[in-house]
Amino acid sequence: MRSLRQTTARWLAAAFLAGAALAVQAADPAPIELAAGVYMVPGTGGEPDPANLGRTGNAGFIVGPRGVLAIDTGTSYRHGQALLAAIRGVTDQPVRLAIVTHTRQEFLFGAAAFREQKIPVAMHQAAADLMATRCDTCLKTLRSLLGEDAMQGSAMFTPDIVFTDPLALDAAALIGRPIQLLHYGHSSGPGDIAVYDPRTRTLFAGGLLEARRIPDVGDSDLPRWREALRNLQALPVEVIVPGHGPAGDKRLITQVERYLDQLTARARALVNAGAPLSEVADATAMPEFATWDQYETTHRRNAAIVYLRYEREQLVK
Structure with missing residues (x-):
């Protein structure tokens, strides 16, 4: 029987190789099982362009006995559709909720595909406020960069659920599996959220972490970001999915x-x-x-x- 460390190493190797492959060409994302019921859907990295369809950021999902929690929704309506297809290729469980971890354009506009399927999309109030303030411009930029066809069906939206206390969302009850939504105040950005699965010690770090990619400090409160990273260091984490780049460890x-x-x-x-x-x-x-x-x-x-x-x-x- 493989040890947890050996199994983790195998998952990380698979995640790295898949990320490298996607960096070469854009395709409908293939999910990687990082742990039991925990999947990463890797992005391409780099800047959004017509070749990668803007699908630069990572997404993921966690499957429980009552349903699925989707983590980030992708760059566009079509990207959101592809993420939903990836989930349905793994499980018949219904998607109960999609949570947007932070306000970056490559994580937002797939929400249209989820909402079309009556799947509620949730954001922290501060992240939703930031999106409302500036992401009309984000959407126009993506249309200009990627073309109207790639962004067809994508639109600004109001989250179905906004929250200030992650505990009030109770994602664990929705999918029947222990899940912790972590919010450390205005850190890497206002309303940034991480998703932690304590059963498998897997962390979806959202905007708090990048892998071999320069983190963007433009929206950050640097002292609180450093404090948030100290809190993440204290968690018993085996596998980390960053906002961009391959999965890794601490x-x-x-x-x-x-x-x-x-x-x-x-x-x-x-x-x-x-x-x-x-x-x-x-x-x-x-x-x-x-x-x-x-x-x-x-x-x-x-x-x-x-x-x-x-x-x-x-x-x-």
Whole structure:
């Protein structure tokens, strides 16, 4: 009989290989069983483009004796349809709920396919508010990037369920399986949620974690994000599904912590040295992370954001 560690290693290898394959070509997503009844549907990574149909982010689902919890809904109506087909290829259990973990365009607009099937879509109130404020623009951007055909049927929406206390949602009762929805306040973004399955020690981290991809600090509260990561480190986790990239283990948490700490330290040092903003992107080069997805774009933007935030903090002291 395989040990839990051996089985986990096998799941992680499968997740990595599937993620690599999807990075080459976009196709209807194939679910990977990470643990008993726990599935990841990997995205392609990279930037949204016509070749990958914008399906860059990961999704997943958890099957219980009463039904299924879907985790994130995909980029478009058609992506949402593909995710539902992936679920139905695994189980006949009804999908009881779809939860959107955070407000990024590649996780939102598949909601139309779920709602068409009378599956309620849930978001934290703060995430829903952010979506309402700016995601008309997100949708227009995706239509421009991917084309009208790829985004056919996709639309802005109001979540069927909004919550401020994840415990009030009681996803465990809906699917008949212990599930914990984790919210650490405004961390990686307002209303960001992680989904934890204690039975298999699997964590869907949403926007809190990325794998070999530069995390975007634009919507973040960095001190609270670091606190959230410390809380994740304290969980008994075996497998982590990040927002983008292959599944991993707790080393994903450590890697994101290192990136955020180094970014913060370098940006603050530049402010303290009186360096101008025009020099920040080049002066905050971080070779350790240079091979990560989005390094040339998101990292440079992150450096400017953290620099300006710290500069403002110093001005009001």
